[in-house]
Amino acid sequence: MLDMKYLRKNEAEAAQRLLDRGVPAEKLQELLALDQERREAIQQVENLKAQRNAVSDKIAYAKRNKEDASEAIAAMQQVGADIKALDSQQAILDDKVQNLAAHLPNLAAAEVPVGPDESANVEQRVWEPVDYDTRPHALGEAPSWLKAHYEIGEALGILDFERGAKVSGARFLYYVGDGARLERAVYNFMLDEHRQEGYTEMIIPIVVNDTAMFGTGQYPKFQDDAYRVAGLAQTYIPTAEVPLTNYYAGETLPSEDLPIKFTALSPSFRKEAGAAGKDTRGLIRLHQFNKVEMVKFTKPEHSYAELESMTANAENILQKLGLPYHVIMLSTGDMGFSAAKTYDIEVWMPQQQVYREISSVSNTEDFQARRMHITYRDDNDKLQLVHTLNGSGLAVGRTVAAILENYQNEDGTVTIPAALRPYMGGQETLTATAHY
RNA sequence: GGAGAUAUGGCACAAUCUGGUACUGCAACGGACUCGAAAUCCGUCGAGCCGCAUUUCGCGGUGUGCGGGUUCAAAUCCCGCUAUCUCCUCCA
Numbered sequence: 057m058l059d060m061k062y063l064r065k066n067e068a069e070a071a072q073r074l075l076d077r078g079v080p081a082e083k084l085q086e087l088l089a090l091d092q093e094r095r096e097a098i099q100q101v102e103n104l105k106a107q108r109n110a111v112s113d114k115i116a117y118a119k120r121n122k123e124d125a126s127e128a129i130a131a132m133q134q135v136g137a138d139i140k141a142l143d144s145q146q147a148i149l150d151d152k153v154q155n156l157a158a159h160l161p162n163l164a165a166a167e168v169p170v171g172p173d174e175s176a177n178v179e180q181r182v183w184e185p186v187d188y189d190t191r192p193h194a195l196g197e198a199p200s201w202l203k204a205h206y207e208i209g210e211a212l213g214i215l216d217f218e219r220g221a222k223v224s225g226a227r228f229l230y231y232v233g234d235g236a237r238l239e240r241a242v243y244n245f246m247l248d249e250h251r252q253e254g255y256t257e258m259i260i261p262i263v264v265n266d267t268a269m270f271g272t273g274q275y276p277k278f279q280d281d282a283y284r285v286a287g288l289a290q291t292y293i294p295t296a297e298v299p300l301t302n303y304y305a306g307e308t309l310p311s312e313d314l315p316i317k318f319t320a321l322s323p324s325f326r327k328e329a330g331a332a333g334k335d336t337r338g339l340i341r342l343h344q345f346n347k348v349e350m351v352k353f354t355k356p357e358h359s360y361a362e363l364e365s366m367t368a369n370a371e372n373i374l375q376k377l378g379l380p381y382h383v384i385m386l387s388t389g390d391m392g393f394s395a396a397k398t399y400d401i402e403v404w405m406p407q408q409q410v411y412r413e414i415s416s417v418s419n420t421e422d423f424q425a426r427r428m429h430i431t432y433r434d435d436n437d438k439l440q441l442v443h444t445l446n447g448s449g450l451a452v453g454r455t456v457a458a459i460l461e462n463y464q465n466e467d468g469t470v471t472i473p474a475a476l477r478p479y480m481g482g483q484e485t486l487t488a489t490a491h492y
Numbered sequence: 493g494g495a496g497a498u499a500u501g502g503c504a505c506a507a508u509c510u511g512g513u514a515c516u517g518c519a520a521c522g523g524a525c526u527c528g529a530a531a532u533c534c535g536u537c538g539a540g541c542c543g544c545a546u547u548u549c550g551c552g553g554u555g556u557g558c559g560g561g562u563u564c565a566a567a568u569c570c571c572g573c574u575a576u577c578u579c580c581u582c583c584a
Contacts, residue, residue, distance in 0.1 A: 098543050102553045109553090112565045116512035125564085132564035308539090429540085439540085 057426040058160055060091060073163045076170045076388040087156045094149040101142040108135050158270070159277050162423040164388045165360075165397040176387030180399065183371065184380035201466050204407045205457040206338035208464050209235060213489045215339070226336070227328065227343040233489045238459070238472070239346065241479035243321045243452045246348040246373055250449055253369050255319035255350060260299040262322060263290045268302040271428035273394035273420075283325040283343075296322040296349035297446040304353060305428040309442060314432060315354040315362055319449065321346060339453040340412060346452035352445040353430065356422065359443035360397070363419040367399045370415040370449045376475045379458050380404035382411055396421045401450075403458040414454045417447030460486075 063070045067088060071081045111132050118125040169176050209215030214235025220228040231239050251257050266289045269275040274282060274294060283292040293299060300318045309316065324347045335341035350369060354362045367383065374381045386398040395418035402411035422441035425431070431439045463471045470486040477484060 095543065098553080102543065105554085106552055108564075113513070115564060119512065129564045136564060306540095431540095 057157055057423060058163065059422075059426065060157065064088060064091065070163070074160065076164060077161045077391075078172070078389060079160060083156070083160065087153065087160070090149060090153050090156065094146065094153050097142065097146045097149055101139060101146060104135055104139050104142065108132060108139065111135075155276070158427075161391075161393045162273075162396050162420060164391065165419070165421075167385075168391070168397050169385065169387045170389075171387035172389040174387070174390045177384045177390055177400075178387070180383040180385055182380075182382040183375065184404070185375075185378040187378075188380055198406055198409055199466075202407045202461075203464060203468075204338065205405070205460040208460045208468070208470060209339075211468055211488065212470070212486055214238070214486065217337070225343070227341065229339070229342065234483075234486050235456075237480055237483075238476070238486070239452060239456055241476045242455050242459070243346055243348055244479050245376075245476055246449060246452070246455075247319060247321060249373060249376070250319040250348070250350060250369060253317075253372075255317040255369075258300060258303075258318050258320040260293075260296055260320050260322055262293055262299075264293055264298050264302065265290055268298055268305070271302050271305055272298045272424050273392075273427065274298065277393060280329045281327050283327060292325040293322065294326050295324050295446075295448075296320045296347065297351060300349060300351040301424055301444050301446060302428060304430050307430060308439065309353060309430065309432045311355070311432045311434070314442065315352050315358060318351045319348060321348050321452075323347075339457040342453060345454075348449050348452060350417075350445075350447045350449045353442045354445065355432065355434075356440065356443050359419050359421060359445060362443075363397065363399070363417065363445055366445055366447045366449075367401070367417045370401055370417055370447055373450055373455075374401065374403060374414070377455070377459065377473045378475075379455075379462055379473075381414070392416070392418060394418070394420045394423050396423065403454065405458060405461050407461050412454065412458075413451075414458065415448040415450045417445070419443065419445045 058070075063084065067084065071084050074084055075081060111128055115125045115128050115132075118128070164170075169178050171177075203211070206215060206217065210217070212234070214232050216230040216232050220230050247257055263285060266275055269282070269291055274291075282294055285291065299322075300320055303318070304316075323344050325344050326342075328341055328343065331341060339345070350366055352359075352362050352366060371381070371383065381401050381403045384400050384402065386395075386400055391398045398416055398418040400413050401415040401417070403414040404410075405412050421443050424444045425441040430442050430444070432442055434440045459473060459476075460470055463473060465471060468488070472480060472484055472486060
């Protein structure tokens with residue numbers, strides 16, 4: 057949610073910044089006109105309420121003294137009716153203002169490149185393992201025997217998409233045997249790394265209520281992509297960001313505790329509405345996938361430094377796994393609804409010769425905190441909104457996909473990255489296992 | 493799943509039957525006393541949210557778990573909901 061006072065006082069600037077996020081200027085004009093109307097209505101009804109309160113006090117005083125107050129009571133009957141009518145009118149205006157405001161995306165930070173879509177994103181840096189060119193699939197040089205991760209997974213018998221589709225539907229799968237073990241090794245490794253970096257590990261509810269989905273910005277605008285629980289005001293989470301960030305909804309955090317850092321593994325559920333036909337094979341785009349998430353609550357003056365360090369925490373995973381990647385800053389047109397600034401980390405997928413998103417790290421500034429009312433007391437003891445950040449650290453399935461492609465060998469086996477071997481009982485290689 | 497009870501400031505509680513300025517204590521804050529502190533005494537104290545005003549003190553509205561209703565007036569009466577506790581049932 058944007059700050060209404062900022063929008064009122066800086067209409068022209070706000071209109072331009074919203075335009076950068078793809079919101080036409082009329083939306084803001086409409087909002088501010090309704091806001092004006094609402095404030096006038098409030099003044100009108102509050103005057104009547106002040107009058108009613110004063111007269112009610114007099115009535116109470118008269119009653120205590122056993123005096124007759126029927127004249128004042130009769131006079132107040134009309135006032136009471138007027139208040140009721142004006143209150144309901146104002147409730148309608150409140151809803152309209154709230155509804156318009158709730159659909160406006162966050163404003164982008166000053167350094168974010170302005171552009172309509174991903175074409176305006178700006179690459180920040182590229183990383184690859186020092187030994188990468190000793191592997192047979194360095195950037196830009198894919199040998200013909202190189203397979204896609206799903207081909208490797210099926211050949212080794214560790215990813216079963218067919219039975220996933222049979223039992224659940226398209227975009228669901230089973231991990232089998234070493235596949236399941238590899239997935240488990242990957243997320244245990246990630247959680248251990250983040251725990252060492254000071255994140256508190258959490259196990260979270262995977263079903264959340266509508267208030268929580270509103271708080272992080274998924275609702276009301278993006279309900280189509282969510283798995284709602286039939287008949288209930290609850291949703292299977294699209295990301296652990298929702299329960300992690302809402303953990304402190306409505307609370308005032310002790311200033312000395314900031315920043316607070318959480319991490320959690322969870323499944324994420326997405327309908328992928330509008331992605332029909334895209335990435336239909338493999339681990340890239342599923343209705344259910346595991347993700348290790350990071351969330352931070354910070355003071356405003358530290359949030360951008362914390363964004364950099366959270367991005368570094370995500371990059372650390374890829375570096376320790378020896379997976380090449382680059383970091384891009386998303387443009388105003390490519391950022392998510394709640395974000396003020398976002399870095400995407402994209403991992404190199406050698407078979408397709410493309411970078412694929414494996415992490416997205418965002419500072420939402422006070423956008424979510426305002427929706428959720430998460431505050432702290434500053435040095436002057438004044439309540440201030442915290443800043444919230446979230447980032448994937450990382451998408452687990454896509455990490456497995458990247459490992460399979462980047463560590464595959466010509467004989468069809470896959471070398472397990474050294475960092476994961478302790479999590480797999482010292483196992484060094486994935487080889488074909490029996491099918492059932 | 494069934495039955496009963498509970499929900500009031502930062503905390504603990506009163507007022508609810510019988511509608512009329514939400515009690516008291518602790519904590520907190522300011523002051524007195526003191527070399528200083530403790531104790532004691534005096535004073536302030538409904539967090540948050542909304543609107544108006546703003547150099548400053550401010551004024552008004554809302555606010556007794558949440559949402560409605562009745563009433564001149566609701567913590568109090570009525571309806572619905574949520575959470576918590578106890579018992580029964582079930583269960584990993």
